[in-house]
Amino acid sequence: MAQLVARLDDDLLAEVDRLVDIGAVENRSEAVRLALRELIDRRRRAEVGQAIADEYAARPQTDAEIAWSDAATVGMIAEEPW
Numbered sequence: 743m744a745q746l747v748a749r750l751d752d753d754l755l756a757e758v759d760r761l762v763d764i765g766a767v768e769n770r771s772e773a774v775r776l777a778l779r780e781l782i783d784r785r786r787r788a789e790v791g792q793a794i795a796d797e798y799a800a801r802p803q804t805d806a807e808i809a810w811s812d813a814a815t816v817g818m819i820a821e822e823p824w
Contacts, residue, residue: 748774758770761773
């Protein structure tokens with residue numbers, strides 16, 4: 743496993759230490775690994791979401807593609823016993 747050296751300001755380090763003290767993470771290294779994993783995951787999800795949005799913008803649904811879902815929605819609502 744590679745080692746990463748990082749400088750943290752006192753306030754951030756105090757927050758990391760608080761996470762260790764309350765048992766949210768085992769140690770400082772785990773806190774950094776967890777934070778980096780979450781940052782990477784958030785970025786990947788944002789990229790996938792943007793790619794999906796870009797494709798919809800490039801190829802918008804046609805009226806025919808939308809019509810079946812509108813009809814299905816109306817049908818499901820009509821079946822509700824309210």
